[in-house]
Amino acid sequence: MSNIVDSTAQAPAGQQARASLKFLKNHLREYGILFALIAIMVFFQIATGGILLKPVNITNLVLQNSYIVIMAIGMLLVIVAGHIDLSVGSVLGFIGALAAVMIVNWGVPYLIAGILCLIVGAMIGAAQGFWVAYFRIPSFIVTLAGMLVFKGLTLWLLAGQSVGPFPPQFQLISSGFLPDPFGVDGFNLMSLLIGVGVALALAIFLVRGRAQAAKTGAVDEPFAFFAAKTAIIVIGIVWMSWLMADFRGLPNVFIVMALLIAIYSFVTSRTTIGRRIYAIGGNEKAASLSGINSKRLTFLTFANMGMLAALAGLVFAARLNTATPKAGATFELDVIAAVFIGGASMAGGVGTVVGAVVGAFIMGVMNNGMSILGIGIDYQQVIKGLVLLAAVIFDVMNKQKS
Amino acid sequence: MATILEMRDITKEFPGVKALDRVNLSVEEGEIHALVGENGAGKSTLMKVLSGVYPHGSYDGEILLDGTEMQFRGIRDSEARGIIIIHQELALIPLLAVAENIFLGNERAHRGLINWRETERRAADLLARVGLKESPKTTVADLGLGKQQLVEIAKALSKDVRLLILDEPTSSLNEQDSEKLLELLTEFRKQGVTSILISHKLNEISRVADTITVLRDGSTVARLDCKDGISEDDIIRDMVGRSLDDRYPEREPKVSDEVAMEVSNWTVHHPIQTDRKVVDDVSFHVRRGEVLGIAGLMGAGRTELAMSLFGRSYGRDISGSAKIGGREADLSSVRSAINAGLAYATEDRKTYGLVLGDTIRRNVPLAKLDAIADGLVVNRHREGDVAEKYRDRLAIKSSSIEQETINLSGGNQQKVVLSKWLFADPDILILDEPTRGIDVGAKFEIYTVIRDLAASGKAIIVISSEMPELLGITDRLYVMNEGRFVGEMPTAEASQEKIMARIIKSGNRAA
Numbered sequence: 087m088s089n090i091v092d093s094t095a096q097a098p099a100g101q102q103a104r105a106s107l108k109f110l111k112n113h114l115r116e117y118g119i120l121f122a123l124i125a126i127m128v129f130f131q132i133a134t135g136g137i138l139l140k141p142v143n144i145t146n147l148v149l150q151n152s153y154i155v156i157m158a159i160g161m162l163l164v165i166v167a168g169h170i171d172l173s174v175g176s177v178l179g180f181i182g183a184l185a186a187v188m189i190v191n192w193g194v195p196y197l198i199a200g201i202l203c204l205i206v207g208a209m210i211g212a213a214q215g216f217w218v219a220y221f222r223i224p225s226f227i228v229t230l231a232g233m234l235v236f237k238g239l240t241l242w243l244l245a246g247q248s249v250g251p252f253p254p255q256f257q258l259i260s261s262g263f264l265p266d267p268f269g270v271d272g273f274n275l276m277s278l279l280i281g282v283g284v285a286l287a288l289a290i291f292l293v294r295g296r297a298q299a300a301k302t303g304a305v306d307e308p309f310a311f312f313a314a315k316t317a318i319i320v321i322g323i324v325w326m327s328w329l330m331a332d333f334r335g336l337p338n339v340f341i342v343m344a345l346l347i348a349i350y351s352f353v354t355s356r357t358t359i360g361r362r363i364y365a366i367g368g369n370e371k372a373a374s375l376s377g378i379n380s381k382r383l384t385f386l387t388f389a390n391m392g393m394l395a396a397l398a399g400l401v402f403a404a405r406l407n408t409a410t411p412k413a414g415a416t417f418e419l420d421v422i423a424a425v426f427i428g429g430a431s432m433a434g435g436v437g438t439v440v441g442a443v444v445g446a447f448i449m450g451v452m453n454n455g456m457s458i459l460g461i462g463i464d465y466q467q468v469i470k471g472l473v474l475l476a477a478v479i480f481d482v483m484n485k486q487k488s
Numbered sequence: 489m490a491t492i493l494e495m496r497d498i499t500k501e502f503p504g505v506k507a508l509d510r511v512n513l514s515v516e517e518g519e520i521h522a523l524v525g526e527n528g529a530g531k532s533t534l535m536k537v538l539s540g541v542y543p544h545g546s547y548d549g550e551i552l553l554d555g556t557e558m559q560f561r562g563i564r565d566s567e568a569r570g571i572i573i574i575h576q577e578l579a580l581i582p583l584l585a586v587a588e589n590i591f592l593g594n595e596r597a598h599r600g601l602i603n604w605r606e607t608e609r610r611a612a613d614l615l616a617r618v619g620l621k622e623s624p625k626t627t628v629a630d631l632g633l634g635k636q637q638l639v640e641i642a643k644a645l646s647k648d649v650r651l652l653i654l655d656e657p658t659s660s661l662n663e664q665d666s667e668k669l670l671e672l673l674t675e676f677r678k679q680g681v682t683s684i685l686i687s688h689k690l691n692e693i694s695r696v697a698d699t700i701t702v703l704r705d706g707s708t709v710a711r712l713d714c715k716d717g718i719s720e721d722d723i724i725r726d727m728v729g730r731s732l733d734d735r736y737p738e739r740e741p742k743v744s745d746e747v748a749m750e751v752s753n754w755t756v757h758h759p760i761q762t763d764r765k766v767v768d769d770v771s772f773h774v775r776r777g778e779v780l781g782i783a784g785l786m787g788a789g790r791t792e793l794a795m796s797l798f799g800r801s802y803g804r805d806i807s808g809s810a811k812i813g814g815r816e817a818d819l820s821s822v823r824s825a826i827n828a829g830l831a832y833a834t835e836d837r838k839t840y841g842l843v844l845g846d847t848i849r850r851n852v853p854l855a856k857l858d859a860i861a862d863g864l865v866v867n868r869h870r871e872g873d874v875a876e877k878y879r880d881r882l883a884i885k886s887s888s889i890e891q892e893t894i895n896l897s898g899g900n901q902q903k904v905v906l907s908k909w910l911f912a913d914p915d916i917l918i919l920d921e922p923t924r925g926i927d928v929g930a931k932f933e934i935y936t937v938i939r940d941l942a943a944s945g946k947a948i949i950v951i952s953s954e955m956p957e958l959l960g961i962t963d964r965l966y967v968m969n970e971g972r973f974v975g976e977m978p979t980a981e982a983s984q985e986k987i988m989a990r991i992i993k994s995g996n997r998a999a
């Protein structure tokens with residue numbers, strides 16, 4: 087190699103600035119999406135005259151998007167592995183119906199019913215994954231069939247009627263908040279403390295990671311970027327939890343969501359299983375010839391998707407407090423859009439959990455903000471469609487440039 | 489002779505790498521101009537600049553064709569001027585017919601309707617010109633690599649070529665096909681077509697080239713005129729910057745008596761044409777500390793044999809037995825084959841070897857992820873250390889271990905594949921064309937690695953179409969032809985003639 091451009095720190099200021107610029111160029115995608123979310127939030131905060139970030143609305147935003155976020159996490163894995171799952175909306179509806187029939191009609195205790203529903207969801211995913219993984223039937227087709235099948239089964243199960251309401255404890259999944267042992271009036275101190283705790287833990291985790299990477303000389307992110315990013319994340323989390331604490335505290339679903347994000351981020355980025363899934367999506371033949379059991383992993387990815395769709399189904403049913411035959415229709419499109427906005431590639435092998443979650447919130451904030459502004463559902467669809475297109479175009483152009 | 493092409497002070501940078509640094513190239517009309525240099529020297533990049541793959545503005549310097557400056561915005565512009573490039577990796581559409589491929593993007597059509605009669609007639613003419621006796625209706629997938637290469641050239645000819653660029657055209661061809669291709673180039677020379685030939689096979693270069701330009705580390709270091717009688721050693725000296733006394737490392741074989749792997753009556757059927765035996769009743773063994781060669785022509789079934797052994801990755805209705813270390817080995821899946829101590833480094837790095845979108849760091853440990861993980865969690869230090877170690881050991885040219893393998897030069901990609909399997913640390917390592925596309929200096933390094941592995945008691949099986957290489961590094965040879973093993977000999981008693989004689993004899997008997 088002739089000139090290897092060195093981009094580590096401890097360089098003169100001018101060079102450091104150039105390195106920063108270069109780094110930003112190479113990582114435009116990762117930062118871009120975070121900036122996009124912030125920009126969209128600022129825009130709607132101003133446009134709605136401050137309603138967007140009112141504690142009650144923030145809480146609402148989280149509740150409204152929880153099921154999309156939960157499914158986006160599963161979908162990210164499916165898409166990274168090089169597949170797609172079109173059936174998740176129908177599965178969500180079906181599981182909601184199943185839960186309603188079991189709990190309301192048959193009187194099955196809600197805890198048992200919930201667990202059964204998760205198992206059924208995993209089995210549905212596994213059944214579809216089986217054909218995709220072991221018989222190489224294209225996932226688009228298998229899950230398109232699944233979409234129709236479970237839409238039909240939902241109708242059949244509910245006999246075309248809505249079934250509800252659920253017992254109050256079941257509703258708590260969606261409408262419950264973290265209890266506050268401190269009992270401060272009108273402020274959930276516990277929630278704020280948790281928020282601060284998580285933010286600190288995350289900051290320590292990031293700093294330690296960077297310090298370790300520095301030891302092996304693998305750091306290429308300029309310090310200013312690292313500091314800014316960490317600060318934004320910490321302030322963001324503390325602020326959000328303060329806002330929510332000011333209303334009724336952290337919603338139960340929020341805790342579930344946060345745990346899922348943490349676990350799946352870790353699994354995808356740090357474990358051998360994650361590595362293998364990315365490798366399969368990147369080049370299945372090479373992965374298989376490296377001794378990776380691509381069939382089993384693909385199968386498990388779909389089973390996992392089914393389980394998360396079932397969880398989302400429970401959350402959604404609990405939120406509506408009834409199961410309707412129409413539940414979940416076209417949700418798969420929102421979920422898939424979130425994952426692609428979040429930077430995943432159609433070809434597989436690329437994408438992050440955090441990206442998918444941010445993508446889901448970009449869609450969510452736009453939905454919420456436009457509704458507050460009273461923009462008609464017609465325009466909302468058009469705008470959302472254009473945003474998806476823009477995000478992916480940006481992605482592709484960005485890749486071609488380098 | 490007039491100068492047809494001049495490239496002046498071409499500089500091309502990629503993020504973190506200066507691939508070309510003020511390179512000059514000047515080509516005379518009607519000559520065969522060879523471009524040589526180590527892996528990653530910038531040969532392919534220079535040709536991509538020339539052919540407009542990297543458009544004007546994405547590089548510095550100028551390109552003069554017949555003395556006028558050219559600013560190609562894309563490959564169409566350069567083709568319009570008669571500059572046609574055939575890339576290192578072939579770009580034919582496998583399921584289309586030969587004629588369709590030849591005129592792809594350049595269809596013989598009138599108002600959007602394809603004139604099939606003319607397409608086929610013209611295709612047949614072109615095939616005759618390149619000396620390929622196949623029907624224009626044959627599907628490309630049914631042709632061997634050598635013939636596909638000829639189809640590529642026919643495709644180039646269909647576009648009124650003035651300057652034909654061939655990037656390592658013979659790297660995956662056998663000797664006969666290479667021979668034919670080189671003859672074709674000399675034939676073109678008579679017809680006034682200029683060619684630029686990139687190759688790591690220096691014997692070919694010194695035979696057909698009129699002029700040689702040598703690149704090193706992104707700069708032009710020499711321009712040699714072959715009229716003065718150039719030897720391979722001269723080229724090598726300019727390429728690597730020092731003279732290379734030996735092509736193969738010295739070694740004292742320490743073959744033990746212990747048999748590492750023994751395969752008996754191995755038979756494999758074609759995955760689609762199930763009644764065709766691709767590997768037919770093959771039996772062989774390899775000892776610890778031995779470097780075993782499998783010679784044969786392209787298409788003899790060597791890769792199929794290796795892949796069917798390695799976790800049944802190829803073929804169906806596989807029968808026969810394989811013993812490793814004296815015991816029946818479970819080779820039913822790639823994982824179990826790896827666990828049994830077997831590894832197979834593929835000849836086809838893009839399709840089977842690399843996750844191209846991933847970095848060197850992520851590719852190297854892929855076959856043995858558990859070794860860089862604590863439980864399920866990947867230990868990123870160990871991962872980085874491993875990648876660094878092999879990058880060093882095999883001298884992989886890259887900006888860092890974080891470079892995506894898709895952006896590596898062909899030879900360096902090959903080295904990443906090798907690294908992956910060296911790290912997997914098998915007892916028996918099958919190397920399929922391990923030096924394809926690798927420069928002379930790096931070949932020596934790879935031979936040294938092979939020697940050291942053998943010395944440490946591993947068994948190495950080398951599949952290669954380059955007979956001098958097999959004769960230079962192995963202890964014992966099998967000859968394979970049409971799915972069967974047709975000869976075995978100690979390398980000390982072997983020669984190219986003997987190997988060819990075995991192949992021809994077996995071919996006659998079969999006919």
Ligand SMILES: Nc1ncnc2c1ncn2[C@@H]1O[C@H](COP(=O)(O)OP(=O)(O)OP(=O)(O)O)[C@@H](O)[C@H]1O
Binds near residue numbers: 505533886887895
């Ligand atoms: N798209 C790219 N992005 C970054 N670096 C690149 C890219 N393409 C090539 N390079 C780098 O440019 C250098 C020259 O590569 P090039 O492919 O021209 O080498 P080469 O001489 O053809 O080698 P080989 O004989 O191995 O084919 C290499 O170091 C390679 O890593």
Ligand SMILES: [Mg+2]
Binds near residue numbers: 531532897898899
């Ligand atoms: Mg090259």
